[in-house]
Amino acid sequence: MKKGSGLFYKNLFLTNRLFTALGGCVVLFLLAFFFPWLGIIPELAFYCLVVLMMMDLFMLYRVKKGIFAKRHAPERLSNNDDNELGIYIENWYPFNITAGIIDEIPIQFQKRDLWFDTELKPQQRKLINYILRPTKRGEYEFGLVRVFVKSPLKLISRRYNFGKGETLPVYPSFLQMRKYELMAISDHLSELGIKKMRRLGHSLEFEQVKNYVQGDDFRTINWKATARRGSLMVNSYTDEKSQHVYCVIDKSRAMKMPFEGLSLLDYAINASLVLSNIALLKEDKAGLITVAEKIGAVVPADRKPTQTNKILEILYKEKTRYLETNMELLYSTVRNVIKQRSLVVFFTNYESISSLQRQLPYLKRIAKFHLLLVVFFENTELKKLSEKPAADVEGIYIKTIAEKFAYDKKLIVKELAKNNIQSILSTPQNLTVNTINRYLEIKAKQRI
Known part of the structure; x- marks a missing residue:
């Protein structure tokens, strides 16, 4: 000193x-x-x-x-x-x-x-x-x-x-991860904008037989246990566990765009870290794949206590690359690494319908074997321009171009839905909340 x-x-x-x-x-x-x-x-x-x-x-x-x-x-x-x-x-x-x-x-x-x-x-x-x-x-x-x-x-x-x-x-944002983790443990996720999803039907995973209390679904009554105990008993179910959740992060030049000082890649990394941690808290298995013109990191899905730190250390080193994503290589990697039906959350960005069309054949192939969720970004600056009144001819031109790009984003969502691929079009600052909401919705509907 x-x-x-x-x-x-x-x-x-x-x-x-x-x-x-x-x-x-x-x-x-x-x-x-x-x-x-x-x-x-x-x-x-x-x-x-x-x-x-x-x-x-x-x-x-x-x-x-x-x-x-x-x-x-x-x-x-x-x-x-x-x-x-x-x-x-x-x-x-x-x-x-x-x-x-x-x-x-x-x-x-x-x-x-x-x-x-x-x-x-x-x-x-x-x-x-x-x-x-x-x-x-x-x-x-x-x-x-x-x-x-x-x-x-x-x-x-x-x-x-x-x-x-x-x-x-x-x-990557481990403070944000801890905040969501504490909220999830205390069941206060709604305070951060996380919606409580109504469970449709029943999960296939049996938990226990318990005494009937007012409000329990009468369809879950276990008549054999009721006859033995002399009082109403019901079957209790829990969310299915050990489902595989993979975050696939695009590191190509499309993710280099900045927003409030942070690149889109960093927003995707922060959301992936939080989603992986929430999945582990829900007793699912979390995995990670990063890709650009070549495959970066591959972390097989697991739910060991060290999995979160392992993902954190890998995400810390990831950087944006300057070539386009090799979707053929990504497809072959997904087929080789992910052996059972899983939720694959693909963080990327599309600015035009043509950029989607180049990747769509490979996305459709992945969606045949897994539940694919494509997450891409809304261009908030263009949205502001499209909502701003035009004062002259130049303003009209800029506003028209901005509206076209915003419309293309909506067309991308419709094109993905037409091919049975789920998607999230989100602003960068709301990416984490929107991604977790969709994950909880998918679990509630037992789509995996």
């Missing part, structure tokens, strides 16, 4: 108060030429300022280690979430101090005004919290924590440097 090392003057800074006082002395010397009665007042003022400066120097430097500071940061940051970091500071001076703190945050945030002002009494400790919201996965390098300390005189500032550069990885 580096604490104010080096020659003392390298960490010595003059304050605005000192420059103001020096300016006042200069003015007094100038006035003395015109008003001789001022006499030695300018000189006395100057010497008093020098004495005060020396006192300030003595107060700040007589203690070798006047303060202590340290950055408090998590082991990893969550992408597109508000991550809380903190700076712990402690005053070891025997007098009150004023401190200005700079935390050298990574260049990815492009912030040069992260400055904290605080005041500390002797032996007082403080934790100053602040929020960082990364929008890209990868490694983020932090620098030093620099603290500029001023005594009550505030003529001179002494700089302390703490810590050394540290690197924090930014992972």
